[in-house]
Amino acid sequence: xxxxxxxxxxxxxxxxxxxxxxxxxxxxxxxxxxxxxxxxxxxxxxxxxxxxxxxxxxxxxxxxxxxxxxxxxxxxxxxxxxxxxxxxxxxxxxxxxxxxxxxxxxxxxxxxxxxxxxxxxxxxxxxxxxxxxxxxxxxxxxxxxxxxxxxxxxxxxxxxxxxxxxxxxxxxxxxxxxxxxxxxxxxxxxxxxxxxxxxxxxxxxxxxxxxxxxxxxxxxxxxxxxxxxxxxxxxxxxxxxxxxxxxxxxxxxxxxxxxxxxxxxxxxxxxxxxxxxxxxxxxxxxxxxxxxxxxxxxxxxxxxxxxxxxxxxxxxxxxxxxxxxxxxxxxxxxxxxxxxxxxxxxxxxxxxxxxxxxx
Amino acid sequence: xxxxxxxxxxxxxxxxxxxxxxxxxxxxxxxxxxxxxxxxxxxxxxxxxxxxxxxxxxxxxxxxxxxxxxxxxxxxxxxxxxxxxxxxxxxxxxxxxxxxxxxxxxxxxxxxxxxxxxxxxxxxxxxxxxxxxxxxxxxxxxxxxxxxxxxxxxxxxxxxxxxxxxxxxxxxxxxxxxxxxxxxxxxxxxxxxxxxxxxxxxxxxxxxxxxxxxxxxxxxxxxxxxxxxxxxxxxxxxxxxxxxxxxxxxxxxxxxxxxxxxxxxxxxxxxxxxxxxxxxxxxxxxxxxxxxxxxxxxxxxxxxxxxxxxxxxxxxxxxxxxxxxxxxxxxxxxxxxxxxxxxxxxxxxxxxxxxxxxxxx
Numbered sequence: 215x216x217x218x219x220x221x222x223x224x225x226x227x228x229x230x231x232x233x234x235x236x237x238x239x240x241x242x243x244x245x246x247x248x249x250x251x252x253x254x255x256x257x258x259x260x261x262x263x264x265x266x267x268x269x270x271x272x273x274x275x276x277x278x279x280x281x282x283x284x285x286x287x288x289x290x291x292x293x294x295x296x297x298x299x300x301x302x303x304x305x306x307x308x309x310x311x312x313x314x315x316x317x318x319x320x321x322x323x324x325x326x327x328x329x330x331x332x333x334x335x336x337x338x339x340x341x342x343x344x345x346x347x348x349x350x351x352x353x354x355x356x357x358x359x360x361x362x363x364x365x366x367x368x369x370x371x372x373x374x375x376x377x378x379x380x381x382x383x384x385x386x387x388x389x390x391x392x393x394x395x396x397x398x399x400x401x402x403x404x405x406x407x408x409x410x411x412x413x414x415x416x417x418x419x420x421x422x423x424x425x426x427x428x429x430x431x432x433x434x435x436x437x438x439x440x441x442x443x444x445x446x447x448x449x450x451x452x453x454x455x456x457x458x459x460x461x462x463x464x465x466x467x468x469x470x471x472x473x474x475x476x477x478x479x480x481x482x483x484x485x486x487x488x489x490x491x492x493x494x495x496x497x498x499x500x501x502x503x504x505x506x507x508x509x510x511x512x513x514x515x516x517x518x519x520x521x522x523x524x525x526x527x528x529x530x531x532x533x534x535x536x537x538x539x540x541x542x543x544x545x546x547x548x549x550x551x552x553x554x555x556x557x558x559x560x561x562x563x564x565x566x567x568x569x570x571x572x573x
Numbered sequence: 574x575x576x577x578x579x580x581x582x583x584x585x586x587x588x589x590x591x592x593x594x595x596x597x598x599x600x601x602x603x604x605x606x607x608x609x610x611x612x613x614x615x616x617x618x619x620x621x622x623x624x625x626x627x628x629x630x631x632x633x634x635x636x637x638x639x640x641x642x643x644x645x646x647x648x649x650x651x652x653x654x655x656x657x658x659x660x661x662x663x664x665x666x667x668x669x670x671x672x673x674x675x676x677x678x679x680x681x682x683x684x685x686x687x688x689x690x691x692x693x694x695x696x697x698x699x700x701x702x703x704x705x706x707x708x709x710x711x712x713x714x715x716x717x718x719x720x721x722x723x724x725x726x727x728x729x730x731x732x733x734x735x736x737x738x739x740x741x742x743x744x745x746x747x748x749x750x751x752x753x754x755x756x757x758x759x760x761x762x763x764x765x766x767x768x769x770x771x772x773x774x775x776x777x778x779x780x781x782x783x784x785x786x787x788x789x790x791x792x793x794x795x796x797x798x799x800x801x802x803x804x805x806x807x808x809x810x811x812x813x814x815x816x817x818x819x820x821x822x823x824x825x826x827x828x829x830x831x832x833x834x835x836x837x838x839x840x841x842x843x844x845x846x847x848x849x850x851x852x853x854x855x856x857x858x859x860x861x862x863x864x865x866x867x868x869x870x871x872x873x874x875x876x877x878x879x880x881x882x883x884x885x886x887x888x889x890x891x892x893x894x895x896x897x898x899x900x901x902x903x904x905x906x907x908x909x910x911x912x913x914x915x916x917x918x919x920x921x922x923x924x925x926x927x928x929x930x931x932x933x934x
Contacts, residue, residue, distance in 0.1 A: 270659075270662065272658060272659070272662065276655050279651070279655075280651075280652075280655070376767055376933065377933065380737055380932075380933045381933065389697050389739060389919060389920050390738060390739045390742075390920050390921070390922045391673065391738050391739075392736060392737060392738060396677070411651075411654075411655075478651070482650070482651030482654065483650050483651055484677060485677070487649070487650065487674065488736065488767065489648065489649045489650055489674060490650065492648040492650070492652055523652070524655075527644055527647075527655070527656055527659060528659070530642075530643070530644045530645065531608075531642050531644060531659060531660065531663060532663075534642070536645070537614065537644070537645045537646045
């Protein structure tokens with residue numbers, strides 16, 4: 215018996231939402247098979263991987279802390295991706311946001327927190343926007359592909375960071391190690407929950423996602439972004455300014471990435487070092503797609519990806535599984551997600567009756 | 574701040590370990606949970622692999638008195654803080670964090686878990702329940718330099734640096750100082766890859782250095798890629814952290830092997846015995862924490878010279894950072910007759926005469 219794919223001729227609303235759930239279910243089944251091949255009890259392994267990180271007292275707060283930068287960046291990227299503006303350089307914009315905010319934190323460590331913290335947030339956003347402005351200008355002025363320019367600027371940002379922490383901003387009491395001094399307590403975002411690492415940036419991530427949702431669904435700009443992505447010709451006929459939307463996409467994406475960088479270095483990291491990001495800017499691209507380019511979906515995408523990291527660590531500690539399990543789990547999830555998306559535009563059919571019976 | 578030598582520590586620990594009362598108590602108690610946090614994969618054939626050899630040695634030596642757990646490829650920064658705290662909250666009472674970037678996270682977690690002992694490798698911040706430990710890798714570099722000085726025809730060594738920190742800088746200087754005891758005109762070309770483990774970049778750097786005339790490759794990075802490139806291009810090199818001869822049997826001359834086993838076993842025993850104290854250890858050849866891998870691919874007289882250098886350092890007859898030492902500009906950095914103390918070595922931020930390249934600043 216052969217299965218066929220038949221075009222639906224339209225987007226299936228049901229499968230737009232059911233596809234990620236089906237992908238998640240298939241991932242869990244596949245992971246269970248892999249666990250048992252590794253010689254582990256599949257049910258216990260799934261529990262350790264997916265549930266146990268949430269049950270410990272520190273697990274849930276840590277999940278939010280890990281997901282926050284992914285959500286912040288992911289929301290910004292998803293707005294741009296909807297308009298077919300492919301900002302791949304969020305990692306660099308994140309870095310610049312961190313650098314801008316750190317400059318202020320290191321220059322005025324004793325400024326009152328009530329002034330310093332908002333100023334650092336503004337500078338973080340400006341830093342990310344400044345870095346994203348380069349691909350925006352090159353795209354709108356010279357039609358240079360923003361995928362390439364934004365990606366390459368990531369490496370420039372990393373070198374700028376290394377220059378600063380090994381050179382002018384190096385901690386004079388740091389024994390020559392490439393790092394700045396630790397930020398003062400005034401330059402550290404307040405903790406929302408006592409005894410955890412849940413900082414102001416976590417709240418900001420959720421707020422931003424909600425605002426992003428409202429903008430996308432309720433504002434003219436959101437409408438224009440969606441039209442530009444789905445029907446660029448229609449957008450042109452409607453008189454939407456394409457370059458204005460490109461600028462807007464990159465400024466929002468860059469600004470939010472910069473804000474994420476600011477919160478990460480001021481909060482969990484506490485200083486500038488050469489390794490302020492474990493690739494959040496790139497992982498957030500996955501998060502954006504996992505969340506169907508929808509700001510609320512991005513929250514779930516960020517939480518699921520964060521869970522895969524925490525689960526991978528729990529699997530190493532409790533089950534002595536190799537770290538590669540994390541990467542495999544993420545890979546399977548993406549594979550199924552892309553595969554299941556076929557169901558949005560196509561429906562699965564059995565063999566044609568005509569072909570089968572010949573009647 | 575004076576660094577205690579490893580020998581006195583080892584002696585004191587052995588005494589404590591032989592007390593029968595303590596052994597009896599340990600056997601009756603629950604196994605001691607020991608956690609290890611690794612920056613790379615355990616199969617990196619270098620830095621992390623060497624630490625994991627130490628972990629296994631603890632299990633082999635202390636059997637069911639201990640239960641070890643490791644988490645590999647943990648990113649430096651906030652991720653490591655989460656992992657260290659997770660290990661502490663899951664009942665591990667002794668935790669080794671084996672990369673410099675774990676320093677502030679280790680200190681932060683240690684404040685939250687005052688009854689857990691922490692050991693941070695290569696850092697400088699200590700606390701009541703946080704020790705630091707490291708190996709005098711630069712002693713091995715000097716020996717490598719002596720061998721390179723005898724074997725290099727072009728008189729140029731290519732050196733792959735990881736990140737520009739004193740530890741890497743002192744290794745470069747020790748190498749060129751050792752090399753110039755044999756060939757006073759020897760030169761070193763350096764590349765910074767700004768990573769500890771990046772086989773692609775490391776391999777590319779080795780190619781670039783060989784193209785610039787280097788016929789010996791040395792590395793302060795963790796993968797075997799540079800040695801593999803050396804073997805392909807028919808030049809020689811030195812392994813890093815672990816014996817890498819399996820990766821490049823025709824290219825590896827020797828390797829500075831980090832031998833953490835005695836230290837890890839001792840510290841586990843200290844916790845079991847209740848004699849663990851915060852300390853700072855910096856062990857070289859004489860501590861047994863640094864050993865050279867079997868000498869290969871070189872004539873006997875060169876191997877002999879290498880062994881002699883090893884022995885000289887172990888016995889204190891060779892003092893590597895003893896004047897006169899000039900820096901790159903030719904200016905005298907260490908006057909004749911003066912020896913650098915550990916503080917000056919540990920914060921070294923200048924390159925010695927004969928090195929082409931710069932410390933990024």
